[in-house]
Amino acid sequence: MNNIYDLIIIGGGPGGIGVAVESKILGIENIMIIEKGCNHSQTIRKFYKDQKRVDKDWQGKSVELIGSIDFKDGTKESTLNYFDSLLDNHLIEAKFNCEVDSVKKENGIFEVISSEGTFLAKNVVIGVGRMGKPNMPSYTIPLSLKTVVNFNLDRCSNGENILIVGGGDSSIEYACELSKTNEVTLTYRREMLTRPNPTNQEMFSSFLEDERLSAKFGVGILGLENERGKIKVSFSDNDVREYDRVIYAIGGSTPVDFLKKCGVPLNEKNEPIFDANYQTPTKGLYIAGDIAFKSGGSIAIALNHGHKIATDILANS
Ligand SMILES: Cc1cc2nc3c(=O)[nH]c(=O)nc-3n(C[C@H](O)[C@H](O)[C@H](O)COP(=O)(O)OP(=O)(O)OC[C@H]3O[C@@H](n4cnc5c(N)ncnc54)[C@H](O)[C@@H]3O)c2cc1C
Incomplete structure (x- = not known):
């Protein structure tokens, strides 16, 4: 409880991993990922079939990687292995099986309230993705x-x-x-x-x-x-x-209630408000990955968010 992290990242998917690794590379040391699943990348583990081809330019969107992470076309397994090695090689602290409930800022420090207690941080990135809430059809399923x-x-x-x-x-x-x-x-x-x-x-x-x-x-x-x-x-x-x-297989939706509980303001379309560096109007509170979009998003795009956010945190620290 007394340790104040430089950065806490909520969600250990490509967005969260991208922020953590790029931040470590830029010299931000005291970082922790909090992930509700028993391992990182729950969307990849749960929604990709085994041996699935993983395209860097997903859904035909060509993306140029801007950071230090060298993500390439591969398979579900090679992508998970690559993320394992990134987390290991950069000594990223990760707390699994821990679900964040909310975030609040008190006296310039964020309190991240989770199933494992409250953690303190100077900066917080929310990268919880959209697949925790898959889209449902409008009719009732018996x-x-x-x-x-x-x-x-x-x-x-x-x-x-x-x-x-x-x-x-x-x-x-x-x-x-x-x-x-x-x-x-x-x-x-x-x-x-x-x-x-x-x-x-x-x-x-x-x-x-x-x-x-x-x-x-x-x-x-x-x-x-x-x-x-x-x-x-x-x-x-x-x-x-x-x-x-x-x-x-109709995608997922923005976890609006969760974002509200974390103090992220939303526009009239219920999309989170953030600047060109993915910082919300609350200084030090960022959005990464799929939740930055109503639909679309990809691994490479999420990793690029990581680079932008890490650079911005460093510039502001
Ligand atoms: C079937 C399918 C196939 C796809 N194929 C490709 C492809 O080939 N190439 C490609 O680039 N993209 C592909 N995508 C898209 C890609 O998976 C996403 O764009 C990417 O995973 C987004 O990363 P993210 O970090 O934003 O979110 P996610 O990957 O969804 O990660 C969010 C993480 O946050 C965790 N989390 C959620 N809530 C909390 C909480 N309250 N507390 C703690 N942790 C929490 C979740 O457990 C999860 O691990 C595919 C998507 C699907 C569904």
């Missing part, structure tokens, strides 16, 4: 279907008839991978896919052409019902079909 409706690949097995909902890179990667051992249909409310990167678009077209999966575009879903343990899906074109499992 409680009895909870174990067969997913927002990631948990509990997926083989030989199932699966509906995947979404039109981005993650829905396509889920669909192609699962189609190797399951019957898969991808549905998207628009007539065609525009968001995925060219590699994924190509992969999806070839899977579709070879009839390894099917697609249902330009329709919405009106609701789900439990039909003898199967999921009855009613589509907006009056089609009704049954599936063993439905997976929503």
Whole structure:
């Protein structure tokens, strides 16, 4: 409690790791990452399938890295290994299984209130991502279907008839991978896919052409019902079909309540307010990674936030 950290980072994803490593490299010593999961990078661990290709230029957005972290295209496993080595080599202190509840600033020092007690810091970076709160459909999902409706690949097995909902890179990667051992249909409310990167678009077209999966575009879903343990899906074109499992891959949302509890002001669209260096109007309180955007974001973008923030903290100290 008496130790006052130079910097506490809330969230051990790419944004948090980027801030920690870049800050250490710039000579900021007394740093701690607080992560609610049992290890860093929970979004990568929970939402990426094993062996997933990890693209540096995710969703077709080309990003030039501006800091010292040399992140490259790879796989889920190589990315996690790379982050492990960054944390080890730069001797970054990390507290896992510790969830931050709120942050307040008293007499120029931040109090970070967590499940493991209160920690003090001169600067705080919030990098909690958006996937703690995956987006939900507008209709209610019956409680009895909870174990067969997913927002990631948990509990997926083989030989199932699966509906995947979404039109981005993650829905396509889920669909192609699962189609190797399951019957898969991808549905998207628009007539065609525009968001995925060219590699994924190509992969999806070839899977579709070879009839390894099917697609249902330009329709919405009106609701789900439990039909003898199967999921009855009613589509907006009056089609009704049954599936063993439905997976929503429709992104996540900004944790608005958490940001409010940390004293981060939000604009009328409920987006956090910050300057060009990701500092909020509260001096020393920063935002990093996906939560800086309504949608989009990537590992490389989050790492770049880290460099900008570290440079700004150093300039202000
Ligand atoms: C399926 C899928 C595939 C993707 N593929 C790619 C890709 O190939 N390439 C790419 O560049 N990007 C990809 N992305 C996007 C990329 O994962 C994100 O842009 C990136 O993880 C954002 O990093 P972040 O640090 O902002 O947030 P996150 O990675 O979400 O990390 C936030 C961390 O904060 C922790 N946390 C949350 N709340 C608290 C709290 N209260 N207290 C303590 N800790 C907390 C979480 O447990 C988590 O570990 C993909 C995303 C998904 C969902």
